Amino acid sequence: DAKTTQPNSMESNEEEPVHLPCNHSTISGTDYIHWYRQLPSQGPEYVIHGLTSNVNNRMASLAIAEDRKSSTLILHRATLRDAAVYYCILKGAGGTSYGKLTFGQGTILTVHP
Amino acid sequence: EAQVTQNPRYLITVTGKKLTVTCSQNMNHEYMSWYRQDPGLGLRQIYYSMNVEVTDKGDVPEGYKVSRKEKRNFPLILESPSPNQTSLYFCASSIQGANYGYTFGSGTRLTVV
Numbered sequence: 001d002a003k004t005t006q007p008n009s010m011e012s013n014e015e016e017p018v019h020l021p022c023n024h025s026t027i028s029g030t031d032y033i034h035w036y037r038q039l040p041s042q043g044p045e046y047v048i049h050g051l052t053s054n055v056n057n058r059m060a061s062l063a064i065a066e067d068r069k070s071s072t073l074i075l076h077r078a079t080l081r082d083a084a085v086y087y088c089i090l091k092g093a094g095g096t097s098y099g100k101l102t103f104g105q106g107t108i109l110t111v112h113p
Numbered sequence: 114e115a116q117v118t119q120n121p122r123y124l125i126t127v128t129g130k131k132l133t134v135t136c137s138q139n140m141n142h143e144y145m146s147w148y149r150q151d152p153g154l155g156l157r158q159i160y161y162s163m164n165v166e167v168t169d170k171g172d173v174p175e176g177y178k179v180s181r182k183e184k185r186n187f188p189l190i191l192e193s194p195s196p197n198q199t200s201l202y203f204c205a206s207s208i209q210g211a212n213y214g215y216t217f218g219s220g221t222r223l224t225v226v
Binding site: 030031032034036041042043044045046049051091092100101102103104105106 | 146148155156157158161171203205211212214215216217218219220
């Protein structure tokens with residue numbers, strides 16, 4: 001499975017933007033970039049995903065590098081409820097990795113009031 | 114409300130006593146999967162199913178069984194639980210394909226003594 005690399009932790013202040021980076025230099029042409037987050041004592045929650053173009057939804061934005069070897073999850077205004085572990089994951093479209101999510105250690109985001 | 118429902122939320126059992134953790138989804142998703150989460154090891158896939166009567170091993174299948182007789186249900190069976198299966202378990206479902214996000218259940222915390 002193609003791997004992703006994320007910083008272990010990041011900190012932000014409430015109401016400020018947060019940029020969470022992810023490197024995935026071995027991404028294949030058919031892998032989608034997915035982001036999930038896990039709040040304490042809860043199951044992972046889908047945030048956003050994309051293939052090549054930047055994506056926006058009500059939770060966040062996803063900026064994908066032109067060569068697709070890195071991406072950035074953008075939380076436009078962090079709130080205390082955004083404090084969580086954020087996982088960047090490549091979801092395969094074929095072969096043995098079809099449909100599979102392989103979780104790394106993720107980035108622990110701390111939001112300060 | 115679209116959701117994945119796991120039961121029970123908490124379970125304490127003794128070594129060797131067979132148990133089943135149920136998982137049900139109401140979104141007509143083809144793909145379902147079980148994960149376990151352990152400190153320092155993150156989330157690891159146990160088994161997955163691409164559709165009714167189609168199941169396959171994930172990364173850590175030893176000691177577990179699954180079945181997919183109906184599209185909505187994907188129970189996880191521990192025939193003879195052991196203490197090393199003490200963990201937090203998550204069920205997830207998705208539309209088939211890499212271009213769709215997963216929905217996770219709230220988790221089942223299992224303790225085997």
